[in-house]
Amino acid sequence: MTLFNRQILLASRPQAAVTPDNFKLVETPLAPLGQGQVRVRNHYLSLDPYMRGRMSDAKSYAEPQPLDEVMIGATAGEVVESNHAAFAVGDKVAGMFGWQEYGTSDGAGLHKVDDTHVPLSAYLGAVGMPGVTAWYGLNTIIAPRAGQTIVVSAASGAVGSVVGQLAKLAGCRAVGIAGGPDKCRYVVETLGFDACVDYKAGNLYEDLKSATPGGVDGCFENVGGEGLDATLARMNAFGRIALCGMIAGYDGQPVPLAQPSIILRSRLLMQGFIVTEHMDVWPQALRELGGLVAQGKLQYRETIAQGLENAPEAFIGLLKGKNFGKQLVKLI
Amino acid sequence: MTLFNRQILLASRPQAAVTPDNFKLVETPLAPLGQGQVRVRNHYLSLDPYMRGRMSDAKSYAEPQPLDEVMIGATAGEVVESNHAAFAVGDKVAGMFGWQEYGTSDGAGLHKVDDTHVPLSAYLGAVGMPGVTAWYGLNTIIAPRAGQTIVVSAASGAVGSVVGQLAKLAGCRAVGIAGGPDKCRYVVETLGFDACVDYKAGNLYEDLKSATPGGVDGCFENVGGEGLDATLARMNAFGRIALCGMIAGYDGQPVPLAQPSIILRSRLLMQGFIVTEHMDVWPQALRELGGLVAQGKLQYRETIAQGLENAPEAFIGLLKGKNFGKQLVKLI
Numbered sequence: 001m002t003l004f005n006r007q008i009l010l011a012s013r014p015q016a017a018v019t020p021d022n023f024k025l026v027e028t029p030l031a032p033l034g035q036g037q038v039r040v041r042n043h044y045l046s047l048d049p050y051m052r053g054r055m056s057d058a059k060s061y062a063e064p065q066p067l068d069e070v071m072i073g074a075t076a077g078e079v080v081e082s083n084h085a086a087f088a089v090g091d092k093v094a095g096m097f098g099w100q101e102y103g104t105s106d107g108a109g110l111h112k113v114d115d116t117h118v119p120l121s122a123y124l125g126a127v128g129m130p131g132v133t134a135w136y137g138l139n140t141i142i143a144p145r146a147g148q149t150i151v152v153s154a155a156s157g158a159v160g161s162v163v164g165q166l167a168k169l170a171g172c173r174a175v176g177i178a179g180g181p182d183k184c185r186y187v188v189e190t191l192g193f194d195a196c197v198d199y200k201a202g203n204l205y206e207d208l209k210s211a212t213p214g215g216v217d218g219c220f221e222n223v224g225g226e227g228l229d230a231t232l233a234r235m236n237a238f239g240r241i242a243l244c245g246m247i248a249g250y251d252g253q254p255v256p257l258a259q260p261s262i263i264l265r266s267r268l269l270m271q272g273f274i275v276t277e278h279m280d281v282w283p284q285a286l287r288e289l290g291g292l293v294a295q296g297k298l299q300y301r302e303t304i305a306q307g308l309e310n311a312p313e314a315f316i317g318l319l320k321g322k323n324f325g326k327q328l329v330k331l332i
Numbered sequence: 333m334t335l336f337n338r339q340i341l342l343a344s345r346p347q348a349a350v351t352p353d354n355f356k357l358v359e360t361p362l363a364p365l366g367q368g369q370v371r372v373r374n375h376y377l378s379l380d381p382y383m384r385g386r387m388s389d390a391k392s393y394a395e396p397q398p399l400d401e402v403m404i405g406a407t408a409g410e411v412v413e414s415n416h417a418a419f420a421v422g423d424k425v426a427g428m429f430g431w432q433e434y435g436t437s438d439g440a441g442l443h444k445v446d447d448t449h450v451p452l453s454a455y456l457g458a459v460g461m462p463g464v465t466a467w468y469g470l471n472t473i474i475a476p477r478a479g480q481t482i483v484v485s486a487a488s489g490a491v492g493s494v495v496g497q498l499a500k501l502a503g504c505r506a507v508g509i510a511g512g513p514d515k516c517r518y519v520v521e522t523l524g525f526d527a528c529v530d531y532k533a534g535n536l537y538e539d540l541k542s543a544t545p546g547g548v549d550g551c552f553e554n555v556g557g558e559g560l561d562a563t564l565a566r567m568n569a570f571g572r573i574a575l576c577g578m579i580a581g582y583d584g585q586p587v588p589l590a591q592p593s594i595i596l597r598s599r600l601l602m603q604g605f606i607v608t609e610h611m612d613v614w615p616q617a618l619r620e621l622g623g624l625v626a627q628g629k630l631q632y633r634e635t636i637a638q639g640l641e642n643a644p645e646a647f648i649g650l651l652k653g654k655n656f657g658k659q660l661v662k663l664i
Contacts, residue, residue, distance in 0.1 A: 053597075060597055061569065224592065237393065246593045257589040260556065261578045264604035265385075265392050272596035 003030040006308050007070045008099035014055055016252040018319060022055065023071070023312040030102060038084040038110065040093055040103040042077035045308070045329040046124035047315045048158075049222075052250040061274055071099040071311075074129060076113065076120050077331075087112070094123045099311055101331050117294035125158045125326035126300040127290045133275040134162035134220070135285040137242035138170075140278070141271050142218035146171030149212050151231045154222035155196055156183040156301070158326035159244060162289070163220045164193045165298055172218075175211045177204075177227045179321045186324070191299055205230040215239075224248040225255040232262045243272040250319060301325030335362040338640050339402045340431035346387055348584040350651060354387065355403070355644040362434055370416040370442065372425055372435040374409035377640070377661040378456035379647045380490075381554075384582040393606055403431035403643075406461060408445065408452050409663075419444070426455045431643055433663050449626035457490045457658035458632040459622045465607040466494035466552070467617040469574035470502075472610070473603050474550035478503030481544050483563050486554035487528055488515040488633070490658035491576060494621070495552045496525045497630055504550075507543045509536075509559045511653045518656070523631055537562040547571075556580045557587040564594045575604040582651060633657030 004027045011024035033039050054065040054072055065072055075097040079087050084107050087093065095110040097103030113123045125131065144150055150167040154160040155176025164174035164187070176187040176196040184196035195211035197204060208230045215236035221228050224246030232241075249255035263270060292298035303323040305314035311329045318327045336359045343356035365371050386397040386404055397404055407429040411419050416439050419425065427442040429435030445455045457463065476482055482499040486492040487508025496506035496519070508519040508528040516528035527543035529536060540562045547568035553560050556578030564573075581587035595602060624630035635655040637646035643661045650659045 061599065228592075243592075243596045246596055249593050254591040254593060257592040259586040260560075260575075260589040260592075261581050261586060263602060264575045264578055267393065267604045267606055267609070269601065269603045270595060271601045272599045274599055277599070 003102070004028065005030050005100055005102040007101075008308060008311055009068050010055060010065050010071055012067070013057060013064075014251070018052065018055065018251070018316050020312045020316070024068075025309055030104070033081050033083055033104065035083055036106055037082075038079055038087040038105055038107055039081040040075075040077045040095065040097065040105070040110070041080045042075040042097055042101055042103055042331045044076045044121045044124055045099055045311060045331055046074040046128070047311065047318050047327040047329060048074070048130070049245055049247045049250065049318065051315065052247075052319055072096065073098045074124050075103060075331075076123050077103070092120055094128065099308065101308055118290055121302060121304075121326075121328055122293055122300065124328060125302065126162055126293055126298055127286060129275060130158035130326065131162050131289040132282055132285040133244060134159045134166060135289060136275050136278055136281055137220050137244050137273060138163050138166050138218075140281070141242035141269075141273060142220060142240045144170050144172045144218050147173075148217035149173040149175060149214055150218040150220065151175045151177065151208070151212065151216050151234075152220040152222070153177040153227045153231075154245070154247070154321075155187045155193065156191070156325060157222065157323070158300070160220070160222055161187070161191050161300055161325065162298065165191055167218075168192055168194075169292075169297070173212075173214075175208070175216075177208070177223070177231075183324060186301065190301075199227055205233065208234055218242075220244060222247060229258045232257075232259065232268070235262065235266050235268055237266050239266060239268050241268060241270040243270055247319065303327050305329045307331070335434070336360065337362050337432055337434040339433075340640060340643055341400050342387060342397050342403055344399070345389060345396075346583070350384065350387065350583070350644075350648050352644045352648070356400075357641055362436070365413050365415055365436065367415055368438055370411055370419040370437055370439060371413040372407075372409045372427065372429065372437070372442070373412045374407040374429055374433055374435055374663045376408045376453045376456055377431055377643060377663055378406040378408075378460070379643065379650050379659040379661060380406070380462070381577055381579045381582065381650065383647065384579075384651060404428065405430045406456050407435060407663075408455050409435070424452055426460065431640065431661075433640055450622055453634060453636075453658075453660055454625055454632065456660060457634065458494055458625055458630055459618060461607060462490035462658065463494050463621040464614055464617040465576060466491045466498060467621060468607050468610055468613055469552050469576050469605060470495050470498050470550075472613070473574035473601075473605065474552060474572045476502050476504045476550050479505075480549035481505040481507060481546055482550040482552065483507045483509065483540070483544065483548050483566075484552040484554070485509040485559045485563075486577070486579070486653075487519045487525065488523070488657060489554065489655070490632070492552070492554055493519070493523050493632055493657065494630065497523055497624075499550075500524055500526075501624075501629070505544075505546075507540070507548075509540070509555070509563075515656060518633065522633075531559055537565065540566055550574075552576060554579060561590045564589070564591065564600070567594065567598050567600055569598050571598060571600050573600060573602040575602055579651065635659050637661045639663070
């Protein structure tokens with residue numbers, strides 16, 4: 001019996017906002033497994049904002065996603081067939097197989113994960129790239145001290161939720177920015193932030209001011225635009241900004257920074273980073289994050305779309321902030 | 333015979349651009365010198381962009397200049413009377429006496445300078461605060477390596493001219509941005525920069541691109557606005573931006589940064605600084621800068637207004653880029 005692999009390819013590059021017809025679903029028969037290869041049935045696909053950048057061919061830190069090839073993406077699944085000494089059928093693994101149901105690999109970039117105390121899906125979130133992103137930007141760029149105030153945008157998301165909880169564990173005041181009362185309530189009540197500002201309430205600067213009576217010492221920025229402008233205006237001298245994402249401008253129009261002179265006036269440090277360029281911190285970060293999840297000290301939430309065919313719609317929703325927590329696609 | 337001291341006070345705060353009626357010239361009789369005091373006849377007053385910030389009462393890193401008091405400013409002059417053991421008549425000194433012809437002090441903040449090999453006025457420029465500003469931002473924030481390309485705006489000015497020459501001494505390619513062909517010619521032919529872009533020629537980005545064929549690794553920013561936008565767009569990955577001044581926005585309207593996403597995309601570091609917060613580097617910086625000036629290895633140029641009464645006009649001109657090199661007022 002020939003197995004068929006369903007895959008989603010990049011069919012065209014978005015002109016502005018991503019649309020469903022930028023993607024194409026195909027079915028491809030799986031070739032027999034070669035010598036030294038391992039085959040994985042992907043259970044979860046991770047959807048992340050960085051994918052929007054890869055869909056364009058503008059100059060960026062990474063090569064663009066090629067047209068008519070499987071969309072890039074992190075996956076977690078189970079080995080279903082193996083001609084590779086390091087992997088056995090039934091092993092749980094995380095890798096970068098992209099938007100498809102099966103992955104075939106010589107083992108490069110694939111690593112076994114233990115889902116005894118940490119759910120498989122968490123290896124795509126709090127104990128995966130988003131978690132390490134939060135860990136790196138907070139610990140390495142912001143380097144917070146107890147008693148400082150840290151603001152993070154997209155606070156209920158996969159990265160932001162970890163930033164604020166790590167900041168709390170470091171003895172800081174954690175203030176989130178998120179869209180809507182439900183997300184804000186979750187950020188405070190479940191994640192344990194001290195406050196959360198609803199940017200959709202139309203009073204962003206004043207609400208942030210109320211939430212940060214002692215000013216802001218560190219900013220972990222995932223969005224850009226109005227929220228970043230407001231946070232900059234609240235920064236204390238020598239504050240630090242880790243620039244992780246600017247999702248507000250991913251659909252084309254560059255979003256300006258209204259008052260860059262604040263960086264000078266308050267002697268701020270602003271630094272952009274890409275977590276995959278700092279692989280040296282990953283083992284330590286993943287060890288710490290895995291430990292916290294296993295002990296129930298690091299909360300996270302997932303929005304799970306069902307079925308590969310629903311990945312494009314889920315991704316478009318992610319770019320609009322429709323997800324609530326880590327956006328995944330369940331593939332099985 | 334009673335000596336009169338002429339002084340310029342801040343009469344009102346500018347609403348937008350600085351105007352002559354923001355200042356007031358007064359004559360005040362000098363009180364007899366007290367015990368432990370020293371009196372200095374100021375020869376030169378330094379005019380610097382930071383003074384514009386002090387004239388406003390907006391939140392800033394420093395207290396605003398009080399109304400009806402002598403405008404703040406660095407001065408260099410000669411001791412004319414002394415009741416202080418550390419200062420003798422005839423000593424050359426640099427201090428912060430502000431916009432006035434005589435200064436009276438208990439010695440705090442006043443230091444003797446040697447004008448044998450370094451002209452007195454240079455202690456307000458290349459061997460003073462502007463020189464240390466250049467030294468600090470370049471060496472500490474940009475930390476250039478030989479072969480890298482460094483861009484500096486206001487390249488013919490007191491700070492920018494030192495930045496580019498220090499970059500050349502460090503083995504870098506130095507590219508200036510300045511206003512008009514005369515300044516640009518001076519920057520290349522006299523200061524020894526590799527290239528200089530005339531921002532008034534109307535083709536800033538393309539001209540900067542031509543001048544930086546290998547991209548830009550370090551940016552020393554004195555101006556902000558279009559020049560900073562163009563430089564950011566030319567930055568190589570992991571480039572560093574020392575934010576020293578944003579004179580383009582000093583007259584009220586904040587000048588936005590068009591594409592802050594470049595900071596993320598190219599993983600840049602941008603840091604604002606105020607040199608008076610880093611007094612620990614001053615002795616080393618001044619020793620090095622003084623040695624370079626004495627050996628003729630550090631060129632500088634001065635625009636000198638004659639007479640205290642012309643200081644306001646000279647300052648207004650400085651904010652518009654009318655000066656050519658370090659703006660001074662000769663007071664004697």
